[in-house]
Amino acid sequence: MDNLLAARFTMGLSLAFHIIFACIGMTMPFLMVVSHWMYLKRKDETYLRLTKTWSKGVAIFFAIGAVSGTALSFELGLLWPGFMKHAGAIIGMPFSWEGTAFFIEAICLGLFLYGWNKLNPYVHWAAGLMVGVSGVLSGVFVITANAWMNSPAGFDWVNGQAINIDPWKAMFNDAWISQSSHMIIGAFEATAFAVAGLHAILLLKRKNNLLHKRAMIIALAIGSVAAVLQPLSGDFSAKDVAKRQPIKLAAMEGQFETEKGAGLTIGGIPNEEKRITEYGIKIPKALSFLAYGNFEAEVKGLNDFPKEEWPPVATTHIAFQIMVASGTFLAAAGILFWILWLKKKEWLLHRKFLILAAVSAPLGFIALEAGWMVTEVGRQPWIIYKILTTAESVTPVPGQVFHLLIFIISYLILSFVAVWLMRRQIKALDENITEEQLKTAE
Amino acid sequence: MLYVVIIFLLASVYLYCLLGGADFGAGIIELFTRGKNKKLTRAVITKAIAPIWEANHMWLIITIVILFNAFPAIYAQISITLYIPLILLLVGIILRGTAFTFRHYDAIKDNSQEVYSRIFAVSSFIVSFFLGMLIGAVVSGKMMMHPTGFWESYLNPWLNLFSISTGLFITTIFAFTASVFLIGDNSDEILMPELIRKSKINSLIMVTAGAFVFLASIIEGIGFDRSFISNPFSLTFIALATIALPLLWKAIETRKIWQARIIAGAQLLFIISAFYSVYFPKIVIFKDAESLTLFNSAAPAVTINLLAWALLIGSLLIFPALFYLLRVFKRKENNDPL
Numbered sequence: 001m002d003n004l005l006a007a008r009f010t011m012g013l014s015l016a017f018h019i020i021f022a023c024i025g026m027t028m029p030f031l032m033v034v035s036h037w038m039y040l041k042r043k044d045e046t047y048l049r050l051t052k053t054w055s056k057g058v059a060i061f062f063a064i065g066a067v068s069g070t071a072l073s074f075e076l077g078l079l080w081p082g083f084m085k086h087a088g089a090i091i092g093m094p095f096s097w098e099g100t101a102f103f104i105e106a107i108c109l110g111l112f113l114y115g116w117n118k119l120n121p122y123v124h125w126a127a128g129l130m131v132g133v134s135g136v137l138s139g140v141f142v143i144t145a146n147a148w149m150n151s152p153a154g155f156d157w158v159n160g161q162a163i164n165i166d167p168w169k170a171m172f173n174d175a176w177i178s179q180s181s182h183m184i185i186g187a188f189e190a191t192a193f194a195v196a197g198l199h200a201i202l203l204l205k206r207k208n209n210l211l212h213k214r215a216m217i218i219a220l221a222i223g224s225v226a227a228v229l230q231p232l233s234g235d236f237s238a239k240d241v242a243k244r245q246p247i248k249l250a251a252m253e254g255q256f257e258t259e260k261g262a263g264l265t266i267g268g269i270p271n272e273e274k275r276i277t278e279y280g281i282k283i284p285k286a287l288s289f290l291a292y293g294n295f296e297a298e299v300k301g302l303n304d305f306p307k308e309e310w311p312p313v314a315t316t317h318i319a320f321q322i323m324v325a326s327g328t329f330l331a332a333a334g335i336l337f338w339i340l341w342l343k344k345k346e347w348l349l350h351r352k353f354l355i356l357a358a359v360s361a362p363l364g365f366i367a368l369e370a371g372w373m374v375t376e377v378g379r380q381p382w383i384i385y386k387i388l389t390t391a392e393s394v395t396p397v398p399g400q401v402f403h404l405l406i407f408i409i410s411y412l413i414l415s416f417v418a419v420w421l422m423r424r425q426i427k428a429l430d431e432n433i434t435e436e437q438l439k440t441a442e
Numbered sequence: 443m444l445y446v447v448i449i450f451l452l453a454s455v456y457l458y459c460l461l462g463g464a465d466f467g468a469g470i471i472e473l474f475t476r477g478k479n480k481k482l483t484r485a486v487i488t489k490a491i492a493p494i495w496e497a498n499h500m501w502l503i504i505t506i507v508i509l510f511n512a513f514p515a516i517y518a519q520i521s522i523t524l525y526i527p528l529i530l531l532l533v534g535i536i537l538r539g540t541a542f543t544f545r546h547y548d549a550i551k552d553n554s555q556e557v558y559s560r561i562f563a564v565s566s567f568i569v570s571f572f573l574g575m576l577i578g579a580v581v582s583g584k585m586m587m588h589p590t591g592f593w594e595s596y597l598n599p600w601l602n603l604f605s606i607s608t609g610l611f612i613t614t615i616f617a618f619t620a621s622v623f624l625i626g627d628n629s630d631e632i633l634m635p636e637l638i639r640k641s642k643i644n645s646l647i648m649v650t651a652g653a654f655v656f657l658a659s660i661i662e663g664i665g666f667d668r669s670f671i672s673n674p675f676s677l678t679f680i681a682l683a684t685i686a687l688p689l690l691w692k693a694i695e696t697r698k699i700w701q702a703r704i705i706a707g708a709q710l711l712f713i714i715s716a717f718y719s720v721y722f723p724k725i726v727i728f729k730d731a732e733s734l735t736l737f738n739s740a741a742p743a744v745t746i747n748l749l750a751w752a753l754l755i756g757s758l759l760i761f762p763a764l765f766y767l768l769r770v771f772k773r774k775e776n777n778d779p780l
Binding site: 166168 | 492493494496497499500502503504506507508510511512513514515517518519520521522525528529531532533535536537538539540542543544546547548549550592595596741742744745748749752753755756759760763764766767770771
């Protein structure tokens with residue numbers, strides 16, 4: 001495997017891995033805080049147990065997120081020194097704020113996890129809330145840096161050097177709002193549906209268990225709001241991409257021809273040789289409307305750009321389709337949840353709804369990973385869009401494939417252990433519940 | 443404003459070595475504890491570092507962020523030349539943090555506890571060693587701007603006697619500060635004499651390892667030894683560190699926990715200052731080119747100014763929160779188990 005490809009795989013793997021834990025680490029505290037609040041208000045022991053159970057999950061996931069994030073902060077330089085020597089001075093500022101937010105998050109997590117009986121109950125609760133708030137803030141700061149790679153700003157590029165640097169302009173680049181809002185909403189959606197799904201699976205086994213019931217409702221209430229907001233945010237993002245990175249949009253949509261009144265291709269496999277997307281379903285004029293709000297607008301196709309500037313079209317298109325499909329499914333599930341909540345509450349515990357929730361569990365994370373593939377693969381061959389390529393930035397150190405292998409093995413083991421630990425948490429919880437269920441049975 | 447950034451950079455390195463280092467040191471102590479005390483030691487370590495290790499770890503993140511934001515040329519150069527030890531360091535960091543958390547949070551306490559403990563202890567040692575090795579490597583003068591071949595480019599800069607000696611030295615420093623810190627966290631009377639004995643032994647091992655750094659410098663012809671002896675700052679700092687040692691022992695004997703902790707922290711500050719006084723403001727010393735210093739590799743003034751403000755404002759948020767965290771979990775009456 002050549003060095004560039006290996007380095008890209010390593011970066012992709014590290015990001016894909018870190019994202020899962022980072023998202024859980026930043027959004028799970030909000031679920032926990034809701035349950036904790038219910039306990040403080042109602043003094044209902046089930047909420048206390050739920051809060052403690054979730055907080056153990058947060059502790060485990062946060063630790064993995066923190067160390068894999070540390071790895072990433074090094075890997076930016078290890079894999080892409082040619083990028084970091086230019087980018088550091090321009091886009092380092094959001095990272096310095098991210099460092100602060102992350103620090104506060106770690107401190108508050110320590111206070112929350114170990115502060116039971118040591119802190120005033122409301123100070124303790126607020127510490128939990130601050131874990132989530134600073135987590136989301138650090139997420140936003142990191143995304144602004146990524147948005148800058150898609151939408152470079154705040155410098156002039158002269159003879160391969162960045163001059164007239166303006167870190168404020170770099171941070172508040174054109175893509176920062178659309179990208180960070182899409183990501184943060186996505187994080188809530190993915191985490192909440194995963195949690196709801198997990199508790200739904202447990203409810204299928206142990207009907208009417210109060211803890212799992214409450215857990216699922218809290219998670220779905222948060223997840224469904226995110227799931228309904230996400231398509232709106234997605235539309236905002238897509239319009240933004242159409243304006244800033246027309247070639248990425250063309251790859252996302254598998255659009256080869258430049259057309260007025262372009263149709264939207266659903267599914268299909270782009271064929272770069274033949275320059276067509278095969279086997280897809282076309283909805284006439286829909287793409288022009290979605291991208292520009294006008295059925296007759298012109299959508300630029302890939303053929304308008306030199307082939308060496310094309311991202312891998314099939315990967316980008318298929319990842320985009322997966323993201324949209326998963327997101328649509330979850331939005332529908334979210335709407336259904338609210339309908340049932342308002343009209344037929346008892347159906348929320350019906351076997352069919354629980355199965356639906358269980359099926360939804362992985363979809364948010366699938367959408368999240370697919371979405372990142374669209375962003376990152378769709379920007380290729382550039383690392384800083386239209387400024388610097390990944391090939392120019394990659395490390396000269398040979399044998400990148402070994403780095404890749406070490407991280408594949410490490411992350412596989414960690415994923416395996418994380419799943420195994422969750423199963424053991426549930427097992428321990430189950431054993432506790434059988435006794436307590438007798439007491440709190442409805 | 444560049445000086446503000448430099449102070450924050452050096453302070454972050456120091457705080458990481460002090461606080462993060464003590465957490466690594468705890469793992470190293472666990473690694474070398476045998477027999478009946480093992481369980482007790484483990485319990486003290488868990489209680490001492492579980493609530494704070496993630497916050498302590500953040501000083502590394504802050505260090506890296508300052509480095510790539512304010513001194514991108516240094517960050518890029520280190521990332522290339524010291525690629526291999528950095529990867530090993532990362533794997534160690536990942537294993538150490540996760541194994542420690544898993545040990546604490548695994549809902550079922552069975553044989554797997556031994557596996558987590560083993561990984562935690564061994565990787566604590568590895569991370570400390572490579573961290574020290576990296577510090578030695580950047581100033582060893584074995585790095586080259588225009589190297590030829592794999593050995594010169596990626597191995598020799600860190601795979602030399604001097605870097606190995608700094609690696610060992612840092613490891614012993616971490617173990618030493620941890621042993622002093624743990625005395626304050628321990629409430630078990632059986633373990634106490636053992637911990638006190640350890641802290642004394644560790645201080646002697648640390649001094650020996652320090653001497654080994656000089657020896658390695660002479661053998662390798664690095665010139666650290668000569669520069670050190672002729673540098674008034676280094677000599678002053680090392681004299682202070684030496685004076686601090688009997689004071690520390692006295693504080694430990696009389697169980698003045700906070701006094702002992704503060705002296706140990708000061709001692710670490712003196713040792714690091716003595717070492718870096720030789721090199722300031724150089725960070726990367728090349729064999730075949732000008733050194734990269736904190737001045738010649740600094741980012742443009744606008745970046746430095748914004749970073750300095752971010753650090754100043756950030757520290758207004760971080761330090762009170764950190765102080766509160768340590769106050770909650772490190773006060774004397776806080777002796778109930780988690």
